[in-house]
Amino acid sequence: MRGRAPRGRATPYLFLAPALAVYGAFLLYPLLRAVQFSFYDFDGLTVGTPVGLANYAAVLTDAGLRAAFGHALVLVVFFSLLPLLVGLVLAALLVRARVRGLPLFRTVVFLPQVIAMVVVAVAWRRIYAPDGTLNDLLRAVGLDALTRTWLGDYATALPAVGLIGTWVSTGLVTVLLMAGMARVPKELYEAASLDGASPARQLRALTLPAIRPEIAVALTLTIISALKTFDLVYVTTGGGPGTSTTVPSYEVYRRAFELGEVGAAAAVGVVLTVLVFAVNLVVNRVADRQR
Amino acid sequence: MASTRSAAGRSLARAVGLGAAAALALTACAPGSGSDDGGAPPQPTGPVSTDVAGAGDVTLTVWDQEVRGGQDEQITQLNAAFEEAYPNVTVERVSQSFDDLATTLRLALTGEDAPDVVQTNNARATMGQFVAAGQLVPLDAYADAYGWRDRYPESVLQYSTYSEDGTVFGEGSLYGLPQVGEVVGVYYSRSALDELGLEVPQTWSDLEAALQTAADAGRTPLLLGNIEGWPAGHVFGAVQGAHVDPQEIQALGLGNAGASWTTPENLEALGQLQQWQEQGWFNEGVNGTNYDAAWQQLADGQGVFLVAGSWLAPDLQDAMGEDAGFFAPPPADGGELATTGGTGIPFSITTAAEEPDVAAAYIDFLTSDDAMQVLADTGNLPVVDTASYAPESGLLADVYTAFDDVSSQGALLPYLDYATPTFGETLNQTLQGLLAGELTPEQAADALEADYADFTSSGG
Numbered sequence: 001m002r003g004r005a006p007r008g009r010a011t012p013y014l015f016l017a018p019a020l021a022v023y024g025a026f027l028l029y030p031l032l033r034a035v036q037f038s039f040y041d042f043d044g045l046t047v048g049t050p051v052g053l054a055n056y057a058a059v060l061t062d063a064g065l066r067a068a069f070g071h072a073l074v075l076v077v078f079f080s081l082l083p084l085l086v087g088l089v090l091a092a093l094l095v096r097a098r099v100r101g102l103p104l105f106r107t108v109v110f111l112p113q114v115i116a117m118v119v120v121a122v123a124w125r126r127i128y129a130p131d132g133t134l135n136d137l138l139r140a141v142g143l144d145a146l147t148r149t150w151l152g153d154y155a156t157a158l159p160a161v162g163l164i165g166t167w168v169s170t171g172l173v174t175v176l177l178m179a180g181m182a183r184v185p186k187e188l189y190e191a192a193s194l195d196g197a198s199p200a201r202q203l204r205a206l207t208l209p210a211i212r213p214e215i216a217v218a219l220t221l222t223i224i225s226a227l228k229t230f231d232l233v234y235v236t237t238g239g240g241p242g243t244s245t246t247v248p249s250y251e252v253y254r255r256a257f258e259l260g261e262v263g264a265a266a267a268v269g270v271v272l273t274v275l276v277f278a279v280n281l282v283v284n285r286v287a288d289r290q291r
Numbered sequence: 292m293a294s295t296r297s298a299a300g301r302s303l304a305r306a307v308g309l310g311a312a313a314a315l316a317l318t319a320c321a322p323g324s325g326s327d328d329g330g331a332p333p334q335p336t337g338p339v340s341t342d343v344a345g346a347g348d349v350t351l352t353v354w355d356q357e358v359r360g361g362q363d364e365q366i367t368q369l370n371a372a373f374e375e376a377y378p379n380v381t382v383e384r385v386s387q388s389f390d391d392l393a394t395t396l397r398l399a400l401t402g403e404d405a406p407d408v409v410q411t412n413n414a415r416a417t418m419g420q421f422v423a424a425g426q427l428v429p430l431d432a433y434a435d436a437y438g439w440r441d442r443y444p445e446s447v448l449q450y451s452t453y454s455e456d457g458t459v460f461g462e463g464s465l466y467g468l469p470q471v472g473e474v475v476g477v478y479y480s481r482s483a484l485d486e487l488g489l490e491v492p493q494t495w496s497d498l499e500a501a502l503q504t505a506a507d508a509g510r511t512p513l514l515l516g517n518i519e520g521w522p523a524g525h526v527f528g529a530v531q532g533a534h535v536d537p538q539e540i541q542a543l544g545l546g547n548a549g550a551s552w553t554t555p556e557n558l559e560a561l562g563q564l565q566q567w568q569e570q571g572w573f574n575e576g577v578n579g580t581n582y583d584a585a586w587q588q589l590a591d592g593q594g595v596f597l598v599a600g601s602w603l604a605p606d607l608q609d610a611m612g613e614d615a616g617f618f619a620p621p622p623a624d625g626g627e628l629a630t631t632g633g634t635g636i637p638f639s640i641t642t643a644a645e646e647p648d649v650a651a652a653y654i655d656f657l658t659s660d661d662a663m664q665v666l667a668d669t670g671n672l673p674v675v676d677t678a679s680y681a682p683e684s685g686l687l688a689d690v691y692t693a694f695d696d697v698s699s700q701g702a703l704l705p706y707l708d709y710a711t712p713t714f715g716e717t718l719n720q721t722l723q724g725l726l727a728g729e730l731t732p733e734q735a736a737d738a739l740e741a742d743y744a745d746f747t748s749s750g751g
Contacts, residue, residue, distance in 0.1 A: 037322050044397050045424035048322040125518075129584065130576035152518055152579025154727055239716075240520050241578045241723040257394045259712045260420050262322070 031273075037266035044262040055267035065268065068246040069275070071158060072227050075247070076279075078162025079169050079226030080219055086166070087173035087218070092203060094174070095181045106178070110171040117168070121235035124164045125151065128236075151237050157244050161236055165226060173218040180211030216287035220280050227276050248272045339432045343377045343652045350381045351646070351653055352406040354399065356392040356636060361605060361670035365470075366657075368665050373656050380649060389636070393417065400426045405643035408650050410636040411467065413450045415460060415546055416712040418639070422466055423457030428640040429464035433651040439468060442658065442675055446703045447472070449545075451637040460545040460709065467637025468658050470666060472674040474632035474694040474703070475525045476619045478589060478597040478607060483510065484616075487595070491616070495533040495623045502572050505595045513567065514594035515577045516585030517726065520719030523577070524707055526598040527564055527722055528631030529620035534560040537629045537702035544705030546714070548747040552740035561725060561732035568726050578723050590615075601632075601690045605670050608686045617689035619697050628701030632694065634674055674698075711746035714739075 013020075038055050042048030059065055094105060112120065127133045128150035135147040150160040184207060192202050208215075230249035233239060239246040248268055255265035340346075357366040363386070370382045385406065387395070393412060399405055400421060411418045411427070421427050434440050440448065447469070454463035477498070484491070484501075487508055492498040505512035517523045531540060535556040542550035551557075567573060574580065574594060589597045590610035598620070607615045620630045638657060640650040656662065663673035667680035670687070672694060681691035697703050708715030721738045724730035730738070 033322075040322055042322045043420060043424070045401060045420060045426065050321070125581065128579065129581065130574075130579055149576030149579025152576050152723075152727075154729055237518065238520055238719075240518070240719065241727055242720045242729060254716065257397070258416060258715075260397065260416055261712075 034266045035270055037263050038270050040263045042263040042266075043260045044256070045260070048263060051263070055264050056271070058264060059267050059271050064243055064246065065248070065251060067243060068248050068251050069271075071245060072229070072247050072272075074158055075162050075165060075229055076223055076226040078159070079165040079229075080222040082166045083169040083173040083222060084215065084218060086170050087177050088203070090170070090174045091177035091181055092207065095178055106175060109174050112168045113171045117231040118235055120164060120168060121232050124167075125236050128160055152241055154241055154244050157237055157241060161232060161245050164232060164236070165229070169222045169225065173222065176214045176218045177211055180214030181207060184210045212287055216284055219283045219287075223279055223283065224276055227272065227279070339436055339651065340648045341436050341652060341655075343649055344379060346379065346646055346649050348379050348381075349646045349649045350383055351408060351649060352383045352385065353408040353638075353653070354385045354387075354392060354396065354406045355410045355638075356387060356389045357410075358386055358388050365662075365666050365669040365671055368669070369657055369662055372661075372665075373653060376656070377649075377652075380653075382653070400424075400641060400643070405641050407644035407646070408638055408640055408653060411639050412636055413467075413633070414706075414709045414712075414715075415457075418451065418466060418637075419453055419457045419460060420712075421457075421639075422453045422455070426642055427466045428642055428644065428647055428650075429455070430466060430468070430640065430651065430654075431464050433655070434465050437651070437655045439465070439655070439658075443468070444698055446698055447634055447674055450633050450705065450709075451639075459547060461541070461547065461705075467639035468654050469634030469637040469674055470657055470662065471635035471671045472632065472677060472694045472698065473601050473634060473672070474619065474690070474697055475528055475598065475600045475630050476617050476690070476693050477529070478586070478599060478603065479595060479616050479618075480589060480592060480611065481614050481616050483592065483595045491618050492621050494621050495626070498621055502567070502596070506570065506572055511574050511588075511594040512572045512596060513574070514585045514588050514597045515573050516580035516582040517577045517723065518579055519582050520723055521708070521715065522582045522585070522599070523564075523722040523726060524715075524718050525600060525631060527560070527718075528704060528707060529598050530564050531557070531560040531707075532620060532629035532631065532702075532704055533623045533626065534563070537627060537704060540629070540704050540707075541702075543743060544707050544710055546710035546743065546746055550743075552743055553736045558732050558736055561735050564722070565725050565728070565732055569728070573726075577726055601672055601694060604672075604686055604690045611686075613685060615686040617686055617693060619693040619701070622701070628697055629704055630697055630701070631706055632697055632703040633706060711742055713746075714742055717742040 037048070039050055039052060040048035041051045041054070090109060094102065094109075099105070129135075130149045130152075134150065138144065138147045148156060150156050188206055189202060192206055197205065228249050229247050230253065233245055233247050233250050234253075237245045239250055249272065252265045252269045252272070255261040255268065353370075355366060357363055366384070366386075370384060374380060374382055389412075392410065396409060396411060396417070400409070405426075411421060418427070430439075448465060449461045451467035451469065452461055452463055452465055453459065479491075483505075487501075487504055487510070489501045489504060490497075492501050502512040513526075515522060515526060535554070539550050539554070539556070542548070543552065568577070574585070574588065586597055586599060586603050586607060587610070588594055590607060601617075604615075604617065619628060622628045638654045640647050640654070644650045658675065660675075663675050663680060666673040672690060673680050676695075677691050677698070678695035681688045681695075707718055711717075717738060721730065721735045724738075725732065725735045
C-alpha cells in the first residue's frame with residue numbers, strides 16, 4: 001500500500017461523498033425545495049401554481065410582516081448587544097478576580113444556555129405574570145406603581161421577551177469572552193498598569209483587540225438565535241398582545257401550518273435566511289478587516 | 292501552492308455547481324404534483340354497503356387526537372368493542388395532541404400511506420382545504436344508509452358540512468361526524484353567589500346586574516386569562532350572542548357572504564366588552580394572564596364568574612366539587628338563547644381509505660347510542676341526546692343541560708375563527724387591542740370586517 005499515491009483528482013471527493021450526501025439530502029435539497037416553493041402559490045395539498053415573485057412582493061408590502069422583521073431586529077439588541085456589554089464586564093471580572101469557586105460562577109452564568117428554551121419561556125411567563133415574581137418583588141419594595149402585566153402590555157411585551165433572550169445569551173457570551181481573555185498574557189496587563197493605564201483603558205487598548213474573534217463568534221451565534229427566535233415567542237406571547245411581538249419565524253410557522261400558505265411561508269423563510277446571512281456577513285467582515 | 296489551491300477551488304466550485312444542478316433537476320416539477328391523488332374530486336363509487344363482516348380482513352388506520360384522560364378512555368373502549376364486534380377488522384390507532392395532529396395531518400394526507408379515518412378540525416383552514424383538495428369522502432350516502440341525519444340535529448351537522456369545492460361552509464355535503472359537544476357558558480361559584488345574595492341570571496340584564504353587584508361588593512366579577520389571545524373570543528361570543536341576530540353571526544362565523552361586522556349591533560357588542568374592561572369588571576391584566584391561571588383563580592375563590600367552554604368542566608369539578616355551577620349565557624330580554632359552541636373534532640374518511648364502507652361503519656359505531664353512553668361514563672359531553680345522559684346533579688349536570696338547551700332550542704353559534712383561514716389570528720389581535728384600549732370598538736369592527744370581507748369577496 002505504501003507509496004501508492006492516490007490517483008485522480010476525484011479521490012478527495014470520494015472521501016467527502018458520504019458527508020456531502022447527507023449534507024445535500026438533509027440541508028441543500030430542503031433549502032432548494034423551499035426556494036422553489038417560494039415561487040409558487042402552494043397550499044401543501046393541491047398542485048401549486050407558479051406565481052413568480054408575487055410571494056416576495058407580498059413579504060415586502062405586508063405591513064404585518066415588515067413589523068415582524070422589525071421586532072426581530074429589536075430582539076438582536078436584546079439577544080446580542082446587551083449580552084455583549086454585560087458579558088464583557090462579567091468576563092473581565094471573572095478572569096481578573098482571584099475568587100474561590102470560579103468554576104461555580106462560570107457554571108451558574110452558563111446555566112441558562114443549557115436549559116431548553118421552552119422551559120425557560122414557561123418559567124419566565126410565571127415571573128412576568130400579573131401576580132408573578134417580578135410584580136411581587138416590586139410590591140415588596142414599595143414600587144407598586146411600576147407593576148404591570150409585562151407580557152400583556154403593548155409597551156412592555158417586546159422588551160420583556162427580549163430580556164429573556166438577554167438572560168439566556170449572556171452566559172454563552174461571557175464564557176466565550178472569558179476564553180478569549182484568558183489567552184491574553186498577564187504580563188501585558190502588568191506592563192500597562194506600570195505605564196499608568198486605567199482598567200478602562202486596558203480594556204479598550206488591550207483586551208478588546210485581543211478578543212475580537214471571540215466577539216465575532218459571540219455576535220454571530222446570538223444574532224442568529226435572535227433572528228430565528230420562535231419557541232420563546234410561541235410560548236410566552238404567541239405574538240401578542242395584538243401584533244406587538246410577532247417575529248418572522250412565527251409567521252413562517254403560521255403561514256405553513258395554520259393558514260396552509262406553504263408558498264408564502266417559504267418566501268418568508270428564504271428572506272429570513274438571506275437576512276441572517278447578510279447580517280452575519282457584515283459582522284464577520286468587520287471583525288476580519290480590523291484584525 | 293497558489294495554483295493548486297485555485298485548481299482545487301475551481302473543481303470544488305464545479306462539484307457544488309453540479310450538485311446544485313442535480314438538486315434543481317430533481318425539484319423541477321411543481322410542488323404537490325408528485326402525490327398520486329392530486330386533486331381529483333372524489334365521487335362515491337357505486338352503492339355503499341353497511342356490511343362489515345363480509346369485507347374480509349381489514350386494517351383500519353385511524354388518526355385521532357383523543358389524548359386526554361376521559362377522551363383516551365372512551366376511544367380505547369370503543370375501539371376494543373368495535374374489534375370485538377367485527378373480528379375481521381383491526382383498528383390501528385395513531386394518537387397525538389390536537390396541535391400535533393393539525394400540523395402533521397396536512398403532510399399525512401398527501402403521503403403515499405395516508406390514514407383511513409382522521410379527526411380533522413371543522414375550520415376552513417383544515418377541513419375546508421382538505422375538502423377542496425379532494426382528500427375527504429363525502430358521507431351523504433352513508434348518512435342515508437345509517438340514518439345519521441335523524442341521529443344528529445342539523446345545528447350540529449352544519450359544522451362538518453361543506454360545498455364540494457370547499458367554498459361554502461355549513462351547506463352541501465357532510466364530511467365528518469363528531470362524538471362530543473362543546474358549549475361556551477358561564478361558570479360560577481355557588482358560594483360566591485350566595486354570599487352576594489344573587490340568583491343564577493335568567494336574562495342578559497340580570498347578568499349585568501349580577502356583575503355590578505359583585506363589583507360593588509369588591510369582588511372580581513369576571514375572570515379572563517387572555518395571554519393566548521383566543522380566550523377573549525369565547526367571552527365575546529357570549530356577548531355577541533346577546534346582541535346580534537344568530538343568523539348574522541352564523542354567516543360571519545362560517546365566512547359566508549352577506550353579513551357585516553360593522554352593524555350597530557356588532558359595535559354594541561364590541562363596545563360592551565370594552566366597557567366591562569374599563570369598568571374594572573375583569574381581573575387585572577387580562578392580556579398577561581394565562582388561560583389556565585384564570586380558571587384556577589375561580590377555583591381559589593378569587594372571582595365570581597368565568598366565561599369559558601364546557602371542556603373545563605372536568606377540571607373545575609375536580610377543583611371545586613359541588614361549589615361549581617354552569618349556565619348558558621342568558622338571552623337578551625325577549626331574545627333567543629344563543630352562544631358559541633359546536634362539536635368536538637369530527638371523524639372523517641380520507642379518499643385514500645381502501646375500505647370506505649368499513650371506515651363508515653367505524654364512524655357509525657363511534658357515534659351510536661352505546662358509544663354516547665360510554666362517552667358520558669368517561670366524563671365527556673355526548674353530542675347526541677345530551678340531556679338524557681346527564682348525571683343527577685353537580686357541575687356536569689349543569690353543562691349537559693346547557694348544551695342540550697342551546698343545541699335543541701336555541702342557536703349553537705359557530706366559533707368565530709371558523710370564518711376565514713386568518714380570522715382566528717385577526718380576532719385574537721383585535722380583541723387584545725380592544726381590551727387594552729388600543730382600539731376603539733369602531734376600529735375593532737373595521738379590522739374584523741376587513742378580514743371577513745376580503746375573504747368573502749375573493750370567493751373563498
